[in-house]
Amino acid sequence: MSFLDELKWRGMIHSVMPGTEELFEKEIVTAYVGIDPTADSLHVGHLVSVMMLKHLQRNGHKPIVLLGGATGMIGDPSMKSNERNLLDEETLLKNQNAIKKQLEKFLNFDEKSENSAILVNNYDWMKNYNFLNFIRDVGKHITVNYMMAKDSGKKR
Secondary structure, eight states: OOHHHHHHHTTOOSOOOTTHHHHHHHSOOEEEEEEOOSSSSOOGGGHHHHHHHHHHHHTTOEEEEEEOHHHHHHOOOSOOSSOOOOOOHHHHHHHHHHHHHHHTTTSOOOTTSTTOOEEEETHHHHTTOOHHHHHHHTGGGOOHHHHHHSHHHHHO
């Protein structure tokens, strides 16, 4: 059974863009899932995405897990009105290692395999990015009106 047939059979997919099935038959496709390490364990909200990566890899394709070490330092992006729970680097590293250990039960990270899973951490490329660069490069595109129009801005 192909990757897409498997997902359809499991009720995990409703429709696909034209040409998707041909792409999966023609070459190794890479897909990623992002996980913020705000806790030391995966939870039920990660289940579908991790299952999707498992089926992807089982069918010869390449999964990437993007751990959000940098975004995890900002805190839980939920819609709670109270202060975000900020985590220190030591706690985040502990959480990242625990999550990686759990993911290894589902995904093959053996580098000898052509479609071995890859684990990357956005902290690795964001840790040296400073506030001034961020404001100059990104902040100039986000106005106060834009932020206030969002539900998260209105509620805070």
